[in-house]
Every structure is written in structure tokens, then in C-alpha cells.
Amino acid sequence: MDLNQLKVAVVGAGIGGLALARALALRGASVTVLEQAPEIREVGAGLQVSPNGVAVMRGLGLDQALLARRPVEARAVSLRDVGGDEVLRLDLARHAPGQSHLCVHRADLIDVLAEGARAAGVRLRLLHKVDAVTPGPRPEIVTCRGARLRADLVIGADGLHSRLRPVLNPGAAPTFTRHVAWRAVLPETGTPAAEVRLYMGPKRHIVTYPLRGGTLRNLVAVEETPVWTEEGWSHAGDPERLRALFSDFGLDVRDLLARVETVHRWGLFRHPVARRWHGEGTALVGDAAHPTLPFMAQGACLALEDAWVLAESLAEGTDMASGLSAYQQARQGRASRIVAAASRNAWKYHLSLPPLRRAGHMALRLGGRFAPGAMVRQFDWIYREDVTRGARLAPSLPMVAE
């Protein structure tokens, strides 16, 4: 299908929306992104972008611009017990050479994608909250100010609380997963190891890694809790309460938590992977289609993959309907498998019965000792997937780091 001059409206300037906007604009479409926020700005938080996500950034010509922001390339993932002793070391440098696992500041990724979208001619409209989307031959958007817009194609890239998702999948509201994530970014002291550390405790875990050339450190602490009583899903948290919650963890973790001055709490909500990813002239990408627990660190990477595959499926389809259907066909199975793997990790990380925990950790230790390469390669189906198959839509866009 010829995308030249196709009028596309993308709802949401997050990772999926911005990546898709650039991918479509580079193929000739006329793209407008509608974002509810007053500016394209991100909370202080880190993200792991694994090789499958990096492949999409390369395909979009944005890999060099991202590297200019000095993400830290993780050489290993170290799983530790509650006291801080290493249970399993996944040596990425040795067993997955040439694959980039980047620890990125979320604001840097969003900045690079937004710059990339603008450079491809995308119009970004801020303070444009979308209230409703109606599928049809010329789908319609109603903004919260009452304005009505029409396009040839409308994309819901508006995250967990998508406006389009329930129109295509009535009756499925997000539910609380009984997990709360505490997120903080701290100034780094000293020279940090280029690795992701994950500390596993009963019903809780902590993930931490360096960012921005090792000048910052990202911290995500997850606790299980039966209810989320607050309104909304993100709030300022109390650092003292965070320290109390993880006071039985080892010295490494307690030292880290002692440095936390500002922290945010996120109720982790989910709904099942959408049954329908598209309707007439409409489609969903990213969390709008398949929000996941963050325990495989894949939500943003999946959103990047969706963006690439949707643009390509439309370009290769004979018409819009066949392109949209090919997109869902290509993505639904993979997204569902990754969402399920992330949910299983919640259980594995949080084992609370001591005999079960000892047995689980022993199995990891033995795997690391006798089959360290296989322990890394078990994730090949996630990380080695390159949805671009080495293609590039544009030459690398270099940008000067701030």
C-alpha cells in the first residue's frame, strides 16, 4: 500500500507512538501525534533496552543519537539473594557478544525519538488529550476540548488507559496486579560496574543499574501488596517507608536506599493482551495492546517492535485492512509469550517459603555453574529477534548529547 500522503493521527507521544510516527513519516505518510501532556518530558527513571529494541532504533536511524546520550552497555546481569550473595551471573559480554543491552535514561530515549519524529516531518501537538476515537472509513477523534479531527488511520499509542482499546475490546478494564514499583534515580558515587543487579527477597525484589555514562543509578524496588487504594497509578513515595520495607536486605541494598531522597510509587496495573489490535482505520501499539509486568524489562522494547512491524505491514499490504491484519498476526503471539514470561518472573523472584526459595536458588546456581552459556541463551528468542531484519529506513541521525 502506498503510504505517501496517508493522513495518520497517533494518540500518545510515548515510546511506541513516537517510534511509529517516525517509521510512518519516513515512508511518506503525513503524521500528527496528539499528546495530552504540556511537554514531552519524562519522569526520572531508567529503562533496559535489549538488543531487539536496539535493532529497531538502528532501523529508524536513531541508534547513534541514542548512543550519544551515553547509555551504559550492561556486560552482565547478576541475580542475588536477599543478603546480597550472587546466585546467578549471566555473563552477557561472554555468552552474547555483539548484542547491546543498553541501560538508558527514559528521558533520553523519549528525547531521541521525539527529535527523530520531528526531523522526519511529524507534527507533535501537545495539550491534546483525546477523549474518544471512533473507527470507520475515516476514523474520528474527539479531543477533550471538543475538537473533532479525521484521518485515514488513527493509532492508539496511549498506554494502559487507552481510549481506543476498550472500543475495540469492550469490557476489559485494567486490574491491579498486587505489585507496587518504587522508582528512583540517584547520583552515582564512584565507578559503577556495568551490570544489572537484581536482589530477590520474599515477596519483594530490587533492580539497579547505572545510567548516563555511570553518573546516575536507576533503582526499581517492587513489593507485593494486596490493594492499591490511591487514585491514579503514580505518586510521590516516602523514602523512609521504602527503607523500612527493604530493611532485611543486605548492606549493598541498604546503602543504596540510604541515598534515596525522592522516590515515586507506581501501582502496576494490567489487562489481558488485547484480542483485537485493529478496527476499521484504527490500530493499537505498545501498552495499549499488551501492558506487561516490568519483570522481563520488555514493555518499551515491545512497543518499539510494534511500531516497526505496523509501519512495514501497512507498506507491504495490498490495502489498509490487510496491512492491519498482518500486523496483528505478526505481533500477538510474541507479545503474549513475553507478557506470560514476565508474570512467571514475578513468582520466581518473590519466592517466600524458605524451602522453595532455597530450591529455586539452588537450581539457578547449578545452571550458572554447569551451563552458563545456556542460561544466557534461554532468552535468545526475546533478545535475538530483529524485526527489521537488518533494514534501515533512514541513515543514522547523529545528535549532540545535551
Ligand SMILES: Cc1cc2nc3c(=O)[nH]c(=O)nc-3n(C[C@H](O)[C@H](O)[C@H](O)COP(=O)(O)OP(=O)(O)OC[C@H]3O[C@@H](n4cnc5c(N)ncnc54)[C@H](O)[C@@H]3O)c2cc1C
Ligand atoms: C517500574 C517499571 C519499569 C520498567 N522497565 C522497563 C525496562 O527496563 N525495559 C522496557 O522495555 N520496558 C520497561 N517498562 C515498561 C515500559 O515503560 C512501557 O511498556 C512503555 O513505556 C510503553 O510504551 P507506550 O508508548 O506503549 O506507552 P506509554 O509510555 O505509557 O506512553 C503513552 C503516552 O500516551 C499519552 N496519553 C495517554 N492517554 C492519552 C490521551 N487520552 N490523549 C493523548 N495522549 C495520551 C501519555 O501521556 C503518554 O505520553 C517498565 C515499566 C515500569 C512501570
